[in-house]
Amino acid sequence: MSQENLSAPELPVLIAGAGPTGLTLACELARRGVEFRLVEASPGPRPGSRGKGLQPRSLEVFDNLGVIDRILANGRSAMPIRLIDPDGRTSGGPTYEERPDVPYPATVITPQWRVEETLRRHLDELGGTVEFGTALESFEQSADAVTAVLRSGDQTETVGAQWLVSCEGGRSVVRKQAGIAFEGETDERIRMIVADLAVDGIDRDAWHMWRCEEGFVSLCPLPSTELFQYQAPILGETDLDLATLQTILDRRSGRSDVRLRSPEWTSVWRSNTRLAARYRNGRVFLAGDAAHVHSPAGGQGMNTGIQDAHNLGWKLAAASPALLDTYESERRPIAAGVLQLSTARMAEAAKQRSIPIRSDRATTQLSVNYRGSVLARDDRADSAQLRAGDRAPDAPGLTTATGERRLFDLTRGGQFTLLNFGPRFDSTVRTFHVVAHPSAADEIADSAGHLARAYSPTERTLVLLRPDGYIGLISDAGDFAAVTEYLL
Numbered sequence: 001m002s003q004e005n006l007s008a009p010e011l012p013v014l015i016a017g018a019g020p021t022g023l024t025l026a027c028e029l030a031r032r033g034v035e036f037r038l039v040e041a042s043p044g045p046r047p048g049s050r051g052k053g054l055q056p057r058s059l060e061v062f063d064n065l066g067v068i069d070r071i072l073a074n075g076r077s078a079m080p081i082r083l084i085d086p087d088g089r090t091s092g093g094p095t096y097e098e099r100p101d102v103p104y105p106a107t108v109i110t111p112q113w114r115v116e117e118t119l120r121r122h123l124d125e126l127g128g129t130v131e132f133g134t135a136l137e138s139f140e141q142s143a144d145a146v147t148a149v150l151r152s153g154d155q156t157e158t159v160g161a162q163w164l165v166s167c168e169g170g171r172s173v174v175r176k177q178a179g180i181a182f183e184g185e186t187d188e189r190i191r192m193i194v195a196d197l198a199v200d201g202i203d204r205d206a207w208h209m210w211r212c213e214e215g216f217v218s219l220c221p222l223p224s225t226e227l228f229q230y231q232a233p234i235l236g237e238t239d240l241d242l243a244t245l246q247t248i249l250d251r252r253s254g255r256s257d258v259r260l261r262s263p264e265w266t267s268v269w270r271s272n273t274r275l276a277a278r279y280r281n282g283r284v285f286l287a288g289d290a291a292h293v294h295s296p297a298g299g300q301g302m303n304t305g306i307q308d309a310h311n312l313g314w315k316l317a318a319a320s321p322a323l324l325d326t327y328e329s330e331r332r333p334i335a336a337g338v339l340q341l342s343t344a345r346m347a348e349a350a351k352q353r354s355i356p357i358r359s360d361r362a363t364t365q366l367s368v369n370y371r372g373s374v375l376a377r378d379d380r381a382d383s384a385q386l387r388a389g390d391r392a393p394d395a396p397g398l399t400t401a402t403g404e405r406r407l408f409d410l411t412r413g414g415q416f417t418l419l420n421f422g423p424r425f426d427s428t429v430r431t432f433h434v435v436a437h438p439s440a441a442d443e444i445a446d447s448a449g450h451l452a453r454a455y456s457p458t459e460r461t462l463v464l465l466r467p468d469g470y471i472g473l474i475s476d477a478g479d480f481a482a483v484t485e486y487l488l
C-alpha cells in the first residue's frame, strides 16, 4: 500500500545516506542549528571495518567537531606495519613527523563502523537523528525547491526541501537521476577480498603484511574490537568462504600456525575509479563516494568524503548561492588529485606485491588547499610560504585567560576566526586578538612563538580563518576593510 504525505518545502536540507559523509554533514548542520532530515536506506547501522584509516586532516575535522576523544579512544595512532618477505625479512613503516603546527601527525586505524557510531552518537547529542530504513527513491527540482520521494517499506512520502545532498555512496540514485556523468573506468579483473574475523597465532601489536610471488595477504588488528581486517587480492578464487581465506593466508604467508575463525563481515572490493562530472546540479549536491570512487590504496576515500562534508556544511548553513558555487570549484579538483594519487599507489602495490604503506604530505591530506579559489584573498608577497587558501596551521603554547591552549582549541566549533597580530597591546608580550564573534575579543599571548613561526606575520597582519579551518584572507597590510568585505 502506498501513502502520499505532501509537505511544503520548508525543510532546508535533505541528506540521503548516513555513511561517514552524510553523518559528518548532518553534524555540521546540527551544530549550526540548520534543520535537516538524514535518511538511510539500510535498516540499521552497517557492519564492516571498510575505510579503517583516518588521516591527520580528518582528525583535525573531528577535533573541530568535538568528537576527537571518542575517535582516538577507539583507534590506534601510528600502528606499526610489519612487512614480511618470503625469506622472513621484515621491514616496517610508516614514518611521520612531529610538528608544532600538526596536532595529529599520524594516521589512526579504527573500523569505519566505529567512526559512524561516534558521529551518530554526536548527532544524537546535537538533537539530530538518522532515519534508518528510509531510501530516497526519486526526486525532481524547480528553481525554488527539491521534491523527493522517500520509501520506508511499502510507505512512500513526498518531501520538499530547499537543498538535497546525495551522500549515497558510489551507486547514488540522485547522481543518476540528475544526469551527472560518473566518468572513469571499472576493471573487473582487479578485485580484493576484505573481511573482519578473529585470528589465533599472531599478536595485535602491528599490521601484518606478507608478500610473495603470487601477491599479498594482510591482517590488521582492528582497535576497540577482538577482530582483524583481512585483505587479499583475488587471483581466480571463486568461493570466498573461511576455508578459502585460510588457504590464501597459508599459501601467501608460508605459515600454518595462524588460524582464522568467526568471520563477522566479508566483502569484495572491485576496481572502480570514477569522478562525477559535476558536484552540483541546481539545488542538488553530491558528496563523498557519490562524487568520487577509487582504490583503497593510500586510504583516501572516507577521508575525502568527510572533508567534502566539512567544506559544504558551513556553506549550506549560510545558504548563499555564490558561496555554494565554491563547493564544486574547491572540492572537485581535490578529488581529481586523490584519484591520481590512489591510482599511482595501486600501481605501486601491484609492483611491490603489498599495500602501499607510505604516509606523506599527500596521504595525510594536510597539503589540501584552496589557493586560487574566489574565497582565497591575500596581499602577501608571492614568495610567502603561507597563503590564503592553505590549511590554517595549528600552534600550541598560547597563554590565554583560561590557561595554556592550542590555536585549534580556540577555533573549535566551526566559526570564522580573526587573528589580529597587531598593533602591540603591551610592551613585553606580543599579543593579538582571536575574534570568534566581533563582539567577543580575547587577548592571547604567543608565549612559545609557535603562532608567529606558523603565520610569519608583520606587525599589522590580519588572518581570517574560515569555519572549515582554511585561511580565507591574509592581509599583511592590516586592511580591516578587506576583512569586513570578505564577511559581507
Ligand SMILES: Cc1cc2nc3c(=O)[nH]c(=O)nc-3n(C[C@H](O)[C@H](O)[C@H](O)COP(=O)(O)OP(=O)(O)OC[C@H]3O[C@@H](n4cnc5c(N)ncnc54)[C@H](O)[C@@H]3O)c2cc1C
Residues within 6 Å of the ligand: 016, 017, 018, 019, 020, 021, 022, 039, 040, 041, 042, 046, 050, 051, 052, 053, 054, 112, 134, 135, 136, 137, 167, 168, 169, 170, 171, 172, 173, 194, 269, 287, 288, 289, 290, 296, 298, 299, 300, 301, 302, 303, 304, 305
Ligand atoms: C576495503 C576497503 C578499504 C578502504 N580503506 C579506506 C581507508 O583506509 N581510508 C579511507 O578514507 N577510505 C577507505 N575506503 C573507502 C571508504 O570505505 C568509502 O570511501 C566511504 O565509505 C565513503 O563514505 P560515504 O559516506 O561517502 O559513502 P558510503 O559509506 O557508501 O555510505 C553511503 C550510505 O548511503 C546509503 N544509501 C545509498 N543509497 C541511498 C538512498 N537512495 N537513500 C538513502 N540512503 C542511501 C547506503 O546504505 C550507505 O549507508 C575503503 C573501502 C574499502 C571497501
